[in-house]
Amino acid sequence: MKRRLDFIKDIWRIARPYWFSEDRWAGRGLLAVIVAMSLTLVFITVLLNKWNNAFYDTLQNRDLDGFYHQLGIFAALAAAYIVVAVYQLYLNQMLQIRWRRWLTDAFLTRWLEGKVYYTVQMRGGATDNPDQRIADDIHSFVNQTLALTLGLLESVVTLVSFVGILWGLSGDFSLNLAGGDWVIPGYMVWVALGYAILGTWLTKRVGKPLIALNYNQQRYEADFRFSLVRLRENVEGVALYRGEQGEAAIFRSRFGRVVENWWAIMKRRKMLSWLTNGYAQVAVIFPFMAAAPRYFSGAIQLGGLMQTASAFGRVQGALSWFVDAYTELASWKATVDRLTTFGQAMEQARADMAAPGALKPxxxxxxxxxxxxxxxxxxxxxxxxxxxxxxxxxxxxxxxxxxxxxxxxxxxxxxxxxxxxxxxxxxxxxxxxxxxxxxxxxxxxxxxxxxxxxxxxxxxxxxxxxxxxxxxxxxxxxxxxxxxxxxxxxxxxxxxxxxxxxxxxxxxxxxxxxxxxxxxxxxxxxxxxxxxxxxxxxxxxxxxxxxxxxxxxxxxxxxxxxxxxxxxxxxxxxxxxx
Incomplete structure (x- = not known):
């Protein structure tokens, strides 16, 4: 729990300055519009879920006029969804570049002021490749933070919107157990919850090593790129020393770390993919299996079955946000850790220069x-x-x-x-x-x-x-x-x-x-x-x-x-x- 709290604090420490900066009103305004659009998309999916019931009932009843009417409703809902989704993406990218521009400038200012860049380099330690942390990690942080937080928000709103629908469609499930009759109200909700909990637990167990692997991958990639830049900056010295073989050995050694770590990531992602893909495929048929008894008993029609399956999928998908986003979460955690350690190194350098006992002309x-x-x-x-x-x-x-x-x-x-x-x-x-x-x-x-x-x-x-x-x-x-x-x-x-x-x-x-x-x-x-x-x-x-x-x-x-x-x-x- 402490690690999770520390992680949240690290995220807030990096993100907070922008939302209280001189660009805060533009950023907050864009975020508010994007959130409103996300809620609108969820609302449209609720309408589409209800449309499922009416549409499939017209098919079952062979109602041609009703069929064309439902097609018209679908066209209107689909058009609205497309327009909102396009402009949500556009405004999201606008917010990304504004936030990235501000955050990059803030990190550059902290890095350059007071010769911090010199003191950080002089101390060495864990702060490798500050250029990559400013150029790549800030970009990744902004994109991943917006994508994951907005995705989590959509999942929560979707869960709230569909859990009531699913509860009403599920009805009661009677079970004879230990000589008694048990009635489970809204049983499909409990099935979706149990299914998501199981998937989340398994995903965390399988995918946890990805956090450290992603952190190291970013470091090894940057080290390899830096060695190539060093050769470009010292071509004459290498040529005069005839150091091509030595440089090639350095390149192969550093790229070897990239490859070795990438293989470890591949193996871990393969294990995670077995789990997530299997989880997703079972989720396609699982609601039909759970709702089939009520359909075959005549309690619901085909439209009700399809609406129930759709609502189950939405609830289960919302509850399974962690499962679907785990790979991205692991990468996000590595990015946040790298920016956090970089910020700590800059603060330590600033403290070294400003310490009461520090030598100052x-x-x-x-x-x-x-x-x-x-x-x-x-x-x-x-x-x-x-x-x-x-x-x-x-x-x-x-x-x-x-x-x-x-x-x-x-x-x-x-x-x-x-x-x-x-x-x-x-x-x-x-x-x-x-x-x-x-x-x-x-x-x-x-x-x-x-x-x-x-x-x-x-x-x-x-x-x-x-x-x-x-x-x-x-x-x-x-x-x-x-x-x-x-x-x-x-x-x-x-x-x-x-x-x-x-x-x-x-x-x-x-x-x-x-x-x-x-x-x-x-x-x-x-x-x-x-x-x-x-x-x-x-x-x-x-x-x-x-x-x-x-x-x-x-x-x-x-x-x-x-x-x-x-x-x-x-x-x-x-x-x-x-």
Whole structure:
């Protein structure tokens, strides 16, 4: 019972925000119309059930005029049913896309705000493939939630509408048992109830493993698709390594999980299909068998028999909603679980960043970057760095060096506000813009103009962009500003880093933080770009993470980090700075 309540709470937690959002009145209005149409369809089926009695009686009585009259009634009812069903589907799809659009935007906002996407990825854990959860799982959640809840509503209304009809048509059933006469009023209702209870119990027993299997299937499909995307993004590296066999092994391994889990789903669904199809086929003839004694005794005519069978089918179908919808329910449960765990991971990431003890850079009152008593930990609370103290003024330059894995990049992440795991103080300058250059620049999809200006969308003239590209050693790109391609594959790693320097010239930040931003260049190219940076942006402070000794010529201070855990850092001037 607790699991069911938790599941309902999870559904409501995901669904509720939309129904109380700025789009709530449009959503509620559409839902109200759809529900009204569902009730109308049930009402028409009630009329059709009554029509069964009159129609088959005309056949039994060979009443030709009555036959044509009943055909006319059927045509009117069928036309009304078709019109309502078509527009119910149309409005349902309209509500689906409105709800999906709003929910997708809400998840994207939560994912992007406060660098949550970064913290979630950094923590790893159970939150695999957030792209699939936003793109596919939200789509499935909206569709399945509407389909299943409206289906349940129709079943309940159908049950209420037809149970009285079936009760009246059933009459009393006399049974001689244990030497006494027993009379069961409305016995067809009790037969339908018992039949549905048995089917529901069997369905749950057989189909329960589908919930976990569907959850894993979505995960394995996403993992396989992600591995294909990774190859597309790293085609040159794979080709140079001649890693085709290795990639093929990865693809086959991940797709093997897809196939293996799919076989398990197939076997379980086969078992469930034996049950549900057998259940449905028996339900076709079962009401006739149950009502046959009254028909052959003359208590009811053919029309009454057909109406009773139709009403039994409606009641039994309504009571068997769980049996018919179990496969979809299992898939829905897996979708809700994936969205719930994703939401919990985002909340945990937000809590990590906002925790009272979390490391958060503060805005200072001076034009200085200050770091005092800084200690950094890994996400699992293992110490990484300790005792970091430094002060940097505008125009000063700092080289951060040390062995690989000692925490140099993590220090830059902490300064950028991306690393909450630590203690101490980071005081940012009172004013001025900052720019951070990772080792592998991010190149978004779009025109070269948009890539060069990223993250700014506009406001930079084409001539300025061309000049910056030329100054950074990319004159061959100056005439391709309107070209749209996958620039991360079009450009070499060195060209990508040159493009990142061109962005610096266009943005002219006051504080520049670079994490091995010239590692893909040769030393003359690196020297030329650093000289260009000092020439064009002499008042900008620069913090560089790097290994090459040639970088010393462009920095006045060195923060040397030691190996071991936790590592220490020593701040010294660089005598040969130029």
């Amino acid at each position: 503060a805005q200072g009152r001076e034009e200085l970057l200050r770091v005092r008593g800084l200690e950094l930990d890994l996400p699992d609370a293992q110490p990484l760095l300790a005792g970091i103290d430094l002060t940097l003024a505008p125009g000063q330059t700092l080289l951060v060096s040390g062995p690989s894995g000692c925490g140099k990049s993590t220090l830059l992440r902490a300064m950028a506000g991306l690393w909450p795991f630590g203690r101490g103080g980071i005081e940012l300058p009172a004013s001025g813009r900052a720019a951070f250059l990772p080792q592998k620049p991010y190149l978004p999809m779009g025109t070269l103009r948009a890539v060069a200006c990223y993250p700014a969308a506009e406001g930079v003239g084409d001539e300025a962009i061309r000049e910056a590209l030329t100054a950074c050693g990319l004159p061959h790109l100056a005439g391709r500003l309107d070209e749209e391609t996958y620039w991360a594959q079009e450009l070499s790693p060195g060209e990508q880093q040159r493009l990142a320097f061109a962005r610096l010239l266009l943005q002219a930040p006051d504080w520049i933080f670079m994490d091995e931003a010239t590692s893909a260049m040769d030393e003359p190219g690196e020297r030329a770009l650093y000289a260009l940076l000092r020439q064009r942006l002499p008042r900008s402070a620069v913090v560089s993470v790097g290994h090459r000794s040639t970088l010393e010529a462009f920095h006045g201070l060195r923060l040397a980090m030691s190996a071991g855990r936790p590592g220490a850092a020593t701040l010294t001037p660089i005598a040969a700075a130029g």
